[in-house]
Amino acid sequence: MVSYQDVRLDNGLRVVTAHLPFWRSLSLGVFAGAGSRHDPASRQGLAHFAEHMLFKGTRRRSAKRIVTQAESVGGSLNAYTSEEHTCYHLRSPASQLATMVPLLADMYVDSTFPQEEIERERQVIEDEILMYRDEPSSHIDDLLSAVTWPNHSLGRPILGTLRSLTKIARDDFFAHRRRSYGARNSVVALAGPQSHSEMVDRVAQAFSSMARGRRRITSPFRHSLDGPGDQFILEERPTEQLHLRLAFLTEGRRHPQVHASRLLSVLLGETMSSRLAQELREKRGYCYSVGSSRDVFQDTGLFTIYASFEPRFLRQLLKQIYRQLSLLKDRAPSKRELKAAYQYVAGNHEIGLEETSTQMFWLGDGAVHHDDSLDPNHYLDALSKVTPNEIQKTARAIFTPKNLRVALLGPKLEERRSEILALHERL
Numbered sequence: 037m038v039s040y041q042d043v044r045l046d047n048g049l050r051v052v053t054a055h056l057p058f059w060r061s062l063s064l065g066v067f068a069g070a071g072s073r074h075d076p077a078s079r080q081g082l083a084h085f086a087e088h089m090l091f092k093g094t095r096r097r098s099a100k101r102i103v104t105q106a107e108s109v110g111g112s113l114n115a116y117t118s119e120e121h122t123c124y125h126l127r128s129p130a131s132q133l134a135t136m137v138p139l140l141a142d143m144y145v146d147s148t149f150p151q152e153e154i155e156r157e158r159q160v161i162e163d164e165i166l167m168y169r170d171e172p173s174s175h176i177d178d179l180l181s182a183v184t185w186p187n188h189s190l191g192r193p194i195l196g197t198l199r200s201l202t203k204i205a206r207d208d209f210f211a212h213r214r215r216s217y218g219a220r221n222s223v224v225a226l227a228g229p230q231s232h233s234e235m236v237d238r239v240a241q242a243f244s245s246m247a248r249g250r251r252r253i254t255s256p257f258r259h260s261l262d263g264p265g266d267q268f269i270l271e272e273r274p275t276e277q278l279h280l281r282l283a284f285l286t287e288g289r290r291h292p293q294v295h296a297s298r299l300l301s302v303l304l305g306e307t308m309s310s311r312l313a314q315e316l317r318e319k320r321g322y323c324y325s326v327g328s329s330r331d332v333f334q335d336t337g338l339f340t341i342y343a344s345f346e347p348r349f350l351r352q353l354l355k356q357i358y359r360q361l362s363l364l365k366d367r368a369p370s371k372r373e374l375k376a377a378y379q380y381v382a383g384n385h386e387i388g389l390e391e392t393s394t395q396m397f398w399l400g401d402g403a404v405h406h407d408d409s410l411d412p413n414h415y416l417d418a419l420s421k422v423t424p425n426e427i428q429k430t431a432r433a434i435f436t437p438k439n440l441r442v443a444l445l446g447p448k449l450e451e452r453r454s455e456i457l458a459l460h461e462r463l
Contacts, residue, residue, distance in 0.1 A: 081196015218249010225400030
């Protein structure tokens with residue numbers, strides 16, 4: 037039977053485990069409670085740059101040995117940086133627990149940040165920035181962040197900029213590790229067939245030299261807009277399609293509306309049977325790509341509607357999106373529609389938990405953000421209690437003119453600015 041355990045070691049390191057009897061793989065992740073929103077303004081992109089550098093060698097292992105040790109047994113090693121945390125993770129055969137935990141601990145605690153590797157990786161990240169900038173569907177997300185959280189670290193690109201990368205020096209990596217990678221600001225999550233005690237013992241031994249450190253403080257987002265024009269950002273490019281991000285500020289991850297907003301996103305645009313997909317794609321043929329998503333942070337969040345379409349459909353598409361939002365505010369969904377949305381989330385959730393990696397990410401993400409309950413069954417219980425009236429109440433709270441942010445990328449947008457602003461009044 038699957039079971040979960042949450043312990044804190046003497047040095048302050050939190051360890052969360054999923055005991056998965058009869059599974060044949062192991063997933064392990066180390067989460068630092070620091071992401072791009074914790075970067076100093078003058079060192080934008082530091083958290084992401086540091087993530088790359090932890091693969092470049094320790095006193096015990098070269099860069100090649102790090103990846104070879106994981107891959108030589110069929111394992112995979114990777115990492116990512118988000119706005120609020122950084123994660124280093126691997127998956128391997130379950131029999132490799134005694135080898136993989138020390139490997140990840142060595143990277144996390146004892147990376148040496150060689151100067152020659154810093155210069156090489158700086159070039160790699162510059163290329164990564166240019167790659168995403170060349171992709172309209174990726175670059176528009178950075179535009180949306182900039183207009184949503186202006187003059188705040190959440191509004192800056194996770195990767196940083198070409199200019200900010202040049203300012204990051206070797207000493208910055210050591211300082212970042214001291215501030216962000218201490219035991220009190222870190223979580224180790226494991227999912228595999230070993231007992232809880234065996235997994236915890238391995239972590240305690242491998243991370244014994246880890247400094248205690250402190251929890252990072254997150255600067256809250258507070259901003260008031262001067263006028264409606266501040267809610268829109270347009271970037272002209274000679275693309276064949278217009279790329280749209282229409283988003284609404286929401287509350288953070290601990291607000292009571294968080295579960296209702298999750299189901300609201302499913303109802304509106306996360307499936308092929310959702311309202312947006314049926315109305316805009318299936319019924320009217322305005323676009324191939326359309327949908328919705330929801331992101332939550334500690335103190336704020338964003339409910340996003342996205343679409344890519346031919347420029348001639350801009351007016352009709354925006355009118356239909358606003359119409360769907362008004363319908364959700366005016367009338368609660370039926371119990372049947374809400375049940376279908378819940379079953380979609382629950383089914384995907386349960387299917388995903390068959391993977392040790394999903395179990396590990398679930399535990400690590402919740403623990404690093406200090407969620408009250410890490411048991412995935414508790415999450416489904418909370419979702420199942422959402423009522424149609426709560427969906428309507430949440431739609432009314434979120435879909436308001438003051439919460440709206442719009443990013444558009446495509447051809448000849450400036451000449452249509454007044455038209456876009458006028459459509460905003462329909463909300």
